Amino acid sequence: MTVLAVAEHRRGELRDVSDQLVAAGYDLADETDSELHVAVVGGDTAEYGDRLNRPSVDVVHTVEAGAEFNHDVSVQAVEQLVDAVDPTVLLLPHTVNGMDYAPAVASQLDRPLVTDAVDLAVDDDLTVTRELYGSKVETTVDVHADRAVVTVRPGEWPPADGNGEASVEAFDATIDESQVRSTVTGFEEAVSGDVDITDADVLVSVGRGIEEEENLDLVRDLADALGATLSASRPIVDNGWLPADRQVGQSGKVVTPDVYLAIGISGAVQHVAGMKGADTIVAINKDPNAPIFDIADYGIVDDLFDVVPALTEEFQ
Amino acid sequence: MKILVTVKEVTVVDDEFEIDGLSIDDRYVTYDLNEWDEYAVEEAVTIAEDVEDVEVVTVTVGPERADETIRQALAKGADRAVRVWDDRLAEASMLDPATKARLLGAVAEEEDPDLVLTGVQSGDDSLGATGVSLAERLEMGWAAVVNQLDLSADEGVAHVHRELEGGVDEISDVELPAVLTIQTGINDPRYASLRGIRQAQSKDLAVKSLDDLGLGPDALDSPIEQTALYEPETEGEATLFEGGAGETAGELAGLLREKGVGQ
Numbered sequence: 102m103t104v105l106a107v108a109e110h111r112r113g114e115l116r117d118v119s120d121q122l123v124a125a126g127y128d129l130a131d132e133t134d135s136e137l138h139v140a141v142v143g144g145d146t147a148e149y150g151d152r153l154n155r156p157s158v159d160v161v162h163t164v165e166a167g168a169e170f171n172h173d174v175s176v177q178a179v180e181q182l183v184d185a186v187d188p189t190v191l192l193l194p195h196t197v198n199g200m201d202y203a204p205a206v207a208s209q210l211d212r213p214l215v216t217d218a219v220d221l222a223v224d225d226d227l228t229v230t231r232e233l234y235g236s237k238v239e240t241t242v243d244v245h246a247d248r249a250v251v252t253v254r255p256g257e258w259p260p261a262d263g264n265g266e267a268s269v270e271a272f273d274a275t276i277d278e279s280q281v282r283s284t285v286t287g288f289e290e291a292v293s294g295d296v297d298i299t300d301a302d303v304l305v306s307v308g309r310g311i312e313e314e315e316n317l318d319l320v321r322d323l324a325d326a327l328g329a330t331l332s333a334s335r336p337i338v339d340n341g342w343l344p345a346d347r348q349v350g351q352s353g354k355v356v357t358p359d360v361y362l363a364i365g366i367s368g369a370v371q372h373v374a375g376m377k378g379a380d381t382i383v384a385i386n387k388d389p390n391a392p393i394f395d396i397a398d399y400g401i402v403d404d405l406f407d408v409v410p411a412l413t414e415e416f417q
Numbered sequence: 418m419k420i421l422v423t424v425k426e427v428t429v430v431d432d433e434f435e436i437d438g439l440s441i442d443d444r445y446v447t448y449d450l451n452e453w454d455e456y457a458v459e460e461a462v463t464i465a466e467d468v469e470d471v472e473v474v475t476v477t478v479g480p481e482r483a484d485e486t487i488r489q490a491l492a493k494g495a496d497r498a499v500r501v502w503d504d505r506l507a508e509a510s511m512l513d514p515a516t517k518a519r520l521l522g523a524v525a526e527e528e529d530p531d532l533v534l535t536g537v538q539s540g541d542d543s544l545g546a547t548g549v550s551l552a553e554r555l556e557m558g559w560a561a562v563v564n565q566l567d568l569s570a571d572e573g574v575a576h577v578h579r580e581l582e583g584g585v586d587e588i589s590d591v592e593l594p595a596v597l598t599i600q601t602g603i604n605d606p607r608y609a610s611l612r613g614i615r616q617a618q619s620k621d622l623a624v625k626s627l628d629d630l631g632l633g634p635d636a637l638d639s640p641i642e643q644t645a646l647y648e649p650e651t652e653g654e655a656t657l658f659e660g661g662a663g664e665t666a667g668e669l670a671g672l673l674r675e676k677g678v679g680q
């Protein structure tokens with residue numbers, strides 16, 4: 102039996118999630134006495150192939166397929182590789198690009214798909230643990246099939262490390278250009294404004310709990326009183342209440358302040374990806390089950406409209 | 418041109434709740450239009466306002482209760498709606514992406530749209546797989562996590578930005594017909610006007626069974642089964658300040674001063 106994990110790269114770099122996939126693949130292969138194969142499609146396959154040669158990896162498949170990710174190409178390449186290797190479990194990343202091709206791969210292969218796994222186990226069946234309702238609840242999902250495609254949540258497995266003894270093999274995929282219906286024409290970096298929240302020592306960060314734009318003054322006053330910088334979760338930026346350069350998270354900025362004060366923020370995985378590296382995390386949230394309390398060092402379970410003005414007053 | 422928008426009624430869980438078997442106890446849930454789908458509906462309605470002769474049709478898989486959610490989309494300007502339902506779906510604790518794509522795909526085949534818009538993910542299951550599964554099934558082009566869309570119907574191309582991680586957009590061209598999964602923030606969803614809400618009541622909402630769609634009962638067969646639902650053990654070690662707001666704010670202030678904040 103074989104577990105196959107497919108790495109991810111972008112603009113000349115293997116992304117961190119790749120080594121996490123190798124680690125998840127290792128756990129699964131170990132549990133099921135399977136071989137662990139890793140693949141990379143496109144990019145600098147020589148360099149990436151070498152990097153992915155981690156301990157316990159049996160084979161690294163490198164597939165020449167252009168410099169950047171194109172989902173139509175990846176779907177075809179991975180499908181052909183799966184035909185050749187016949188993995189019991191195909192592991193792909195639950196990243197933006199993973200979301201852009203994993204469902205198509207599963208559908209093409211006619212294998213069941215479970216996305217955003219935070220844990221994997223094998224008894225008779227493959228059991229995938231995932232989160233529901235904004236991470237308030239966990240669920241286990243059994244796959245009653247002998248083949249499956251699973252996407253793995255970034256940041257859940259500690260990355261594989263070190264050099265292994267895998268054989269690195271080039272795999273020739275035949276790409277049918279008539280099935281390529283999209284073309285990547287470029288990339289664009291978000292323009293930055295005058296405030297760099299990644300520089301701040303103290304961030305007062307506001308989320309949807311603030312309810313109305315007018316209420317932002319409450320957190321502005323607090324930030325001023327503390328000499329802190331104001332940042333936000335995504336909905337605040339989506340609503341146009343604060344500019345995009347204030348957004349913390351997966352698609353915003355990754356911040357590592359000394360103190361991060363999360364006010365009315367639930368702690369969704371895409372938000373946490375941007376702030377879990379803060380030294381001290383303080384959460385103010387009325388929901389005791391909010392996942393932000395899982396990573397907070399200090400917390401107040403209460404209405405922010407009571408706590409925030411009282412806190413501001415302490416510093417005036 | 419016809420745009421099909423998939424919309425989903427999502428389950429919203431109260432702060433305090435109880436679990437009943439494989440779902441949240443009814444007493445602690447409310448239902449709403451999925452946040453991501455609001456942006457998809459807005460995108461479709463905006464296109465219909467900008468381009469002549471565009472029909473916007475929404476499609477949902479859901480029970481009768483979901484009509485309320487569907488009417489929200491109609492009130493915002495969608496022209497008509499299709500709801501797919503089969504009572505056996507009520508027993509399925511989790512609808513896997515392939516099943517969903519089969520049901521939505523059958524409607525899409527009937528409707529034959531030029532463009533399909535879905536949300537990136539739903540706020541409850543967060544599988545994030547419906548749109549791309551559907552595209553593959555319909556043999557259409559696609560793009561996931563779209564935060565900018567410029568439709569060029571003459572060229573038969575959608576020029577899109579895909580929001581990657583770390584504040585980087587991928588810019589790509591996708592051949593039409595296509596399925597695009599829409600990211601929040603792409604537009605500014607409108608509130609339904611009173612007139613819109615009134616008009617929505619008389620818009621066509623067709624309910625379709627598997628039979629109507631030419632699907633056999635095996636269309637619901639799924640190899641994926643939800644086996645447990647539970648509150649995760651908190652990994653957290655947060656120190657919680659307790660008491661009234663004055664007290665907790667005072668304690669937090671003390672902590673912050675200790676850390677040199679606000680000095």
Ligand SMILES: Cc1cc2nc3c(=O)[nH]c(=O)nc-3n(C[C@H](O)[C@H](O)[C@H](O)COP(=O)(O)OP(=O)(O)OC[C@H]3O[C@@H](n4cnc5c(N)ncnc54)[C@H](O)[C@@H]3O)c2cc1C
Nearest residue numbers: 308309310334335350351352353365366367372387388405
């Ligand atoms: C591809 C992708 C990328 C994403 N990128 C990002 C990103 O970069 N950054 C980001 O933040 N999100 C991102 N998201 C969105 C993310 O999934 C969540 O939707 C978002 O983080 C939720 O923001 P929130 O916590 O402010 O809102 P909610 O989840 O709605 O939480 C609001 C919180 O406020 C609390 N609250 C409400 N009222 C009060 C009150 N009176 N007093 C105290 N507490 C109160 C509630 O209990 C709740 O916990 C992304 C999603 C996707 C799919």
